[in-house]
Amino acid sequence: MTVVRFQVAAVAAAFTLCTAMSNPASAQKAYDSGASDTEIKIGNIMPYSGPASAYAVIGKAEEAYFNKVNAEGGVNGRKIKFISYDDGYSPPKTVEQARKLVESDNVLLIFGSLGTSTNGAIRKYMNEKKVPQLFVASGASKWNDPKTYPWTMGWQPSYASEAKIYAKYIMKEKPDAKIGVLYQNDDFGKDYLKGLKDGLGAKASMIVQEEAYDTSEPAIDEHVVKLKTAGVDVFVSITTPKFAAQAIKKAAEINWHPMHILSNVSASVGGVLEPAGFEISQGILSATYIKDGSDPQWNADDGMKKFYEFVAKYDAKANKLDAGVVFGYGAAQTMVKVLQMCGDNLTRDNVMKQAASLRDFAPDTLLPGIKINTAPDNFAPIEQLQMMRFKGKSWELFGDVISSEVEH
Incomplete structure (x- = not known):
């Protein structure tokens, strides 16, 4: 009986050890x-x-x-x-x-x-x-x-994936577009611009004007005027909130009404569109992966x-x-x-x-x-987006949820 008990105890101990080894988090704390x-x-x-x-x-x-x-x-x-x-x-x-x-x-x-x-x-x-x-x-x-x-x-x-979705949208909806890009002159802007060009592929020549701005600039009005002067009819705004709102205001001020695509990082209703003015933000396009807190x-x-x-x-x-x-x-x-x-x-x-x-x-x-x-x-947690259009005081989603993998 003693031998049997010893064997049972040994098996139980071995099982406990194996369990601990297979799940160390449960076995002991580690910091x-x-x-x-x-x-x-x-x-x-x-x-x-x-x-x-x-x-x-x-x-x-x-x-x-x-x-x-x-x-x-x-x-x-x-x-x-x-x-x-x-x-x-x-x-x-x-x-x-x-x-x-x-x-x-x-x-x-x-x-x-x-x-x-x-x-x-x-x-x-x-x-x-x-x-x-x-x-x-x-x-x-x-x-x-x-x-x-x-x-x-x-x-x-990723910015590149988002930009490729816009490129696909532009080629489908406005195949003869003259695209103008306002982009932040840093890794953010350049990564986005590259994604847009990659998405356009052989049609990258549709981009007729590129305007880079530095975050140290107080205003980007001059860049917006240059884009209008170049005959741009699709305006891609690769901007952070302060400059995104400025661009919306300036476009309205000079009576310029291109198809306006806004990068997701500046698609905030409360942070960009409301300060810029709802009336002049109508019809702006973007893409998103999060719900809009302003949408009923x-x-x-x-x-x-x-x-x-x-x-x-x-x-x-x-x-x-x-x-x-x-x-x-x-x-x-x-x-x-x-x-x-x-x-x-x-x-x-x-x-x-x-x-x-x-x-x-x-x-x-x-x-x-x-x-x-x-x-x-795969260190890219979110790889899906959906297109949206600003209407009234909120974004209106349209089309399907698109996996950016499809866009590569």
């Missing part, structure tokens, strides 16, 4: 800097000042969402400590703030930092330090490069009901019409999902492993039919 039994430190860098300060609402919405999660008990019993710094949309400042977050604040990861050139400035550093640079708030194609930069991942659809069609939507309740309770000063608030909520919800998936294994390596294992995850604020999927060789 890197920034994580403990009670807390998860998340770093963030936002342009709370400077030419892109319209995006500051994203950081504020994310902070509010984490406050909501903490009020509800946190993530697996741990409270999120969100440390967000201002970089004024200046890459050297971004580098300074990233070093502070990693080396002084000892965050587990940096999440949702905004900007293409700004994130580009810290990408090498984050990967050398092996600290997750997760869900970058920029649509640059380069965030989807897991082989070279395994610690960096984007969140939104979502009033009965379960996801948006949760979003509206969140704004009322945790982010009362926010403008629910601002797409940045909707964006911040969805990105923060995705971040929390990844942390939940990590269980008690809150190492930086496991954070990236779980971020690359998302399957059909649908944050409350994404359009129906659009889901987040990632894999070890």
Whole structure:
């Protein structure tokens, strides 16, 4: 009997060991800097000042969402400590703030930092330090490069994919178009312009005028006038909110009415179209992957009901019409999902492993039919968009949800 009991005990012990080895997260807790039994430190860098300060609402919405999660008990019993710094949309400042977050604040990861050139400035550093640079708030194609930069991942659809969708639309609806492009003279603008040209392919000569502007310019009126003078009848505005609103106003002022396509990053009703003026924004085209907080069609939507309740309770000063608030909520919800998936294994390596294992995850604020999927060789969480036209005081969706993979 003793021998039998010993054998049973040995088998049970072996089984327990195998189970622990196959699921280390459940077997024991594992932490890197920034994580403990009670807390998860998340770093963030936002342009709370400077030419892109319209995006500051994203950081504020994310902070509010984490406050909501903490009020509800946190993530697996741990409270999120969100440390967000201002970089004024200046890459050297971004580098300074990233070093502070990693080396002084000892965050587990940096999440949702905004900007293409700004994130580009810290990408090498984050990967050398092996600290997750997760869900970058920029649509640059380069965030989807897991082989070279395994610690960096984007969140939104790539600018190139979005631009290819517009190219296809222009060729179908206005095959003899004279296209004029106003673009920001940085990685964001250039990535987008390349995507537009790639999408047009052999018809790239349809672009008759390109106007680059620098974020240091107080106004872009002169560029808009040049586009009109060149006989442009399709205006592609690859701009950030401040300059997007200026372009809408100037076009109206000089009585210029081309087909106007606006990049998604500036398709905010509250942040761009309302300040520019609803009357002069009618008919503007864009594409999106998130629901529009100003559109009454979502009033009965379960996801948006949760979003509206969140704004009322945790982010009362926010403008629910601002797409940045909707964006911040969805990105923060995705971040929390990844942390939940990590269980008690809150190492930086496991954070990236779980971020690359998302399957059909649908944050409350994404359009129906659009889901987040990632894999070890796919760091592009969202790859679908739908065209929309501004009408009245909100965007009107039309056509099908388009997978950007089809557009390549």
